[in-house]
Amino acid sequence: MAKIAIVGAGLMGTATAWPLADNNHTIRLVGTHLDAEAIKSCKEKHFHPRLRRKLPQGVEPFYVEEIARALDGVDIIVSGVNSWGVHWIGKTIGPHLKPGQLIIAVTKGLETDESGELVILPDALASELPEAIRDRVSLAAIGGPCIASELAGRHQTCVAFGSRDPDAVKLLSSAFRTPYYHVRPTTDLLGLELCAALKNAYTLGVGLASGILEKSGGVDEAEAYMHNMAAATFGQATAEMERLLEIKGATRSFAYSLPGCGDMYVTCMGGRTVRLGKLIGSGRTYEEARNIMAGETLESVAIIGTMSRALPRMVERGLIERDELPLMRALIDLIVLKKPIDLPLDAFFSNIGM
Amino acid sequence: MAKIAIVGAGLMGTATAWPLADNNHTIRLVGTHLDAEAIKSCKEKHFHPRLRRKLPQGVEPFYVEEIARALDGVDIIVSGVNSWGVHWIGKTIGPHLKPGQLIIAVTKGLETDESGELVILPDALASELPEAIRDRVSLAAIGGPCIASELAGRHQTCVAFGSRDPDAVKLLSSAFRTPYYHVRPTTDLLGLELCAALKNAYTLGVGLASGILEKSGGVDEAEAYMHNMAAATFGQATAEMERLLEIKGATRSFAYSLPGCGDMYVTCMGGRTVRLGKLIGSGRTYEEARNIMAGETLESVAIIGTMSRALPRMVERGLIERDELPLMRALIDLIVLKKPIDLPLDAFFSNIGM
Numbered sequence: 271m272a273k274i275a276i277v278g279a280g281l282m283g284t285a286t287a288w289p290l291a292d293n294n295h296t297i298r299l300v301g302t303h304l305d306a307e308a309i310k311s312c313k314e315k316h317f318h319p320r321l322r323r324k325l326p327q328g329v330e331p332f333y334v335e336e337i338a339r340a341l342d343g344v345d346i347i348v349s350g351v352n353s354w355g356v357h358w359i360g361k362t363i364g365p366h367l368k369p370g371q372l373i374i375a376v377t378k379g380l381e382t383d384e385s386g387e388l389v390i391l392p393d394a395l396a397s398e399l400p401e402a403i404r405d406r407v408s409l410a411a412i413g414g415p416c417i418a419s420e421l422a423g424r425h426q427t428c429v430a431f432g433s434r435d436p437d438a439v440k441l442l443s444s445a446f447r448t449p450y451y452h453v454r455p456t457t458d459l460l461g462l463e464l465c466a467a468l469k470n471a472y473t474l475g476v477g478l479a480s481g482i483l484e485k486s487g488g489v490d491e492a493e494a495y496m497h498n499m500a501a502a503t504f505g506q507a508t509a510e511m512e513r514l515l516e517i518k519g520a521t522r523s524f525a526y527s528l529p530g531c532g533d534m535y536v537t538c539m540g541g542r543t544v545r546l547g548k549l550i551g552s553g554r555t556y557e558e559a560r561n562i563m564a565g566e567t568l569e570s571v572a573i574i575g576t577m578s579r580a581l582p583r584m585v586e587r588g589l590i591e592r593d594e595l596p597l598m599r600a601l602i603d604l605i606v607l608k609k610p611i612d613l614p615l616d617a618f619f620s621n622i623g624m
Numbered sequence: 625m626a627k628i629a630i631v632g633a634g635l636m637g638t639a640t641a642w643p644l645a646d647n648n649h650t651i652r653l654v655g656t657h658l659d660a661e662a663i664k665s666c667k668e669k670h671f672h673p674r675l676r677r678k679l680p681q682g683v684e685p686f687y688v689e690e691i692a693r694a695l696d697g698v699d700i701i702v703s704g705v706n707s708w709g710v711h712w713i714g715k716t717i718g719p720h721l722k723p724g725q726l727i728i729a730v731t732k733g734l735e736t737d738e739s740g741e742l743v744i745l746p747d748a749l750a751s752e753l754p755e756a757i758r759d760r761v762s763l764a765a766i767g768g769p770c771i772a773s774e775l776a777g778r779h780q781t782c783v784a785f786g787s788r789d790p791d792a793v794k795l796l797s798s799a800f801r802t803p804y805y806h807v808r809p810t811t812d813l814l815g816l817e818l819c820a821a822l823k824n825a826y827t828l829g830v831g832l833a834s835g836i837l838e839k840s841g842g843v844d845e846a847e848a849y850m851h852n853m854a855a856a857t858f859g860q861a862t863a864e865m866e867r868l869l870e871i872k873g874a875t876r877s878f879a880y881s882l883p884g885c886g887d888m889y890v891t892c893m894g895g896r897t898v899r900l901g902k903l904i905g906s907g908r909t910y911e912e913a914r915n916i917m918a919g920e921t922l923e924s925v926a927i928i929g930t931m932s933r934a935l936p937r938m939v940e941r942g943l944i945e946r947d948e949l950p951l952m953r954a955l956i957d958l959i960v961l962k963k964p965i966d967l968p969l970d971a972f973f974s975n976i977g978m
Binding site: 321322351397414415419423430439454456457479483490492494499501503521524526529619622624 | 646766773774776781782784790792794806809811844845846847848851852854855859863877878881882883884885886887889890892894901969970972975977978
């Protein structure tokens, strides 16, 4: 049995406590400064208010001010922060790290460096760690379709754990794996992280269709929705993910398996990204939609921003043609360049054709 | 402008009248013996009762008894029958065919020959044509995500047209293409047909999750659905489609584009296949579910039956390993061998792993 600290008491980080508790690990749940209220409730009532569930027995809650004590002697740290917290968590846990510790992140996002090269979040986190420890801990990440409330409800869930360190990812997999939490380990951390981020961006495109329907008057007397358009966008999104994995030298099949279209499917079933897509599809500008959803984390927007910096670099280096990835380019036009919606359906599906 | 007969006045066949009418073709809609009532309504009120729409102007309805007159002088025949009607339509139109005519089918299904080899439906149809004409007409098929009521509502729709005859498929594409009906032509008819059929079978697997949720008491107080499991099944389904396309020498990328996961996405949004999956997932045997849905066409079941005959042949020929395609095998166990539900989640995602 291991000692495990979950840092970040949001939905997803906290939900990992269920399989970990079922495996009888010692679990400490550390809130960030944004989670103070949740931790208060956890301490007083052993109840997580946003997850709306009692914590599993034995999970010990900590305020962020108590992090030194929470991290003392742990084997594994789960990074439960969102993509805006990646640098913070690196700086915060860095001074407490010990050689041999494993860090696994639930965070989904993507950054670029100054030159426009894509940087996956485990590397962004690592860049904040003190140099003396950086190469003496192992970083990993979780990908695949996992809604937190389902995991915390012990519903059947399949995920992939990725780390460049094969021993670390095997160890982590067996620490988390339960009869309802099915973990596939992989050393292709890059491929896993690309999928986890990209499917978020693309889901915004899929979400546009229901907004466009709403704007055109909604479901008509013959019960026609706008699923055909959403499905076409979904198909193009999967094909573009496959192409991006190829460009980056990652495992292409991730796009058409659990981490890519599997995770995108669950993301399309509801949540912030489809809501944002629907708002924009219905005619709101991005700014208006952003205001309506004030206070909510919109990873999809950040990832589209990242891609707007990365694509020109890829073109420059001759890795892609200017007319490739028409859906991602349309999303960039919409979100970054604030142009009106224009999904170029006739440019989709260049893989089909003569 | 062309003269076009649509044979089979079901939802999908009839819906093709909208783009065709918008392109000013002469259109004749011929019911089968199952469509007599719909044709009566079309003749008397120019209203299709199941589609719940007035027909586009100029579409002329015909009873099946009037088929000779309806087919006289046409350039294109749209086969609008379901997979049970494929042999019937071949026999029925055969005697009326003229060299140079184009036949395009909306039908989704898959058969096997006596030896267990897969046979796509355009070939099944062709096998019923008189030998003298068989090679003097061109057969094509439509794939991709297209709900009929949306097409008839002129909602944005992307499809692929496939034919081994490149001239035929180009001609057909331009006859049907409109600003809302985006057509990609391909000569990989096999790949297109495999996707169209397989995604139906696999959608039954995706549909199981919501039934399993229902059986376990439904959505709980923390609003946990069973989307994680559905998404995992969706991801595995896409990966298995890619593998089956590879085995058959078809375009692998169709699986992770419009014809494969794109079409599967729309199929998962509702309809008979997910309803059947839900019924079985909730604890009904296949027979019980079949009775509840009496009278409804269940292509998914027929396709799973087809695959139960094709897989042993593929193993025998050394094309696949016995443990490949675990999801398809689970569907065969469930539907053909009438075993209890057992989705082998731990056998999924062999593409991820070390």
